[in-house]
Amino acid sequence: MPRAVSDGGEAIDADIASRTSSHSHMDGGHHHHHHGHKVEFPPKKKLIDEFTDAVKETFFADDPLRQYKDQPMSKKVLISLQNFFPVLDWGRHYTFRKFRGDLVSGLTIASLCIPQTAASYRL
Known part of the structure; x- marks a missing residue:
């Protein structure tokens, strides 16, 4: 057995x-x-194949070019532009309600930073 x-x-x-x-x-x-x-045991690989696989897994584990596969050129251009300018992707779904939340968050952070900056000039 x-x-x-x-x-x-x-x-x-x-x-x-x-x-x-x-x-x-x-x-x-x-x-x-x-x-x-x-x-x-898995089949024995050549050293160069093991090294190549390790490099691919380390740097390209999620296969970043997968979204381009089998796409027409116009879609590839759009995906590329969205990668360089993310606002083209999330901007379509951005609402006034989200803007209000972002504004409150920004003002909150600013209010925490201003007193720290002013206090450092009094020294």
């Missing part, structure tokens, strides 16, 4: 055997044979 991969070595085989025997008592004596699954 192939062995399952674990840190405990033979302990997992004993655990599987005990589960098998407890199942046979619950099933009215019918024996079910549970077989472990053999885990194979």
Whole structure:
């Protein structure tokens, strides 16, 4: 029987055997044979392939060019402009209510910064 991969070595085989025997008592004596699954090592890659995969995963994990795939040129231009000028994307959904919230947030931050700046000039 192939062995399952674990840190405990033979302990997992004993655990599987005990589960098998407890199942046979619950099933009215019918024996079910549970077989472990053999885990194979992945195929060996060349060093350069491993390095290339690691660089791609590190710098392009989310595949930033995926949104351009299979798009007409006009859509690609629009996506590019939205990446350089994000307001073209979120500006269409910007409302007066959102502006009021942004204004209050900006004034709140400004009110916290002004006294700190004025206090530093008194020294």
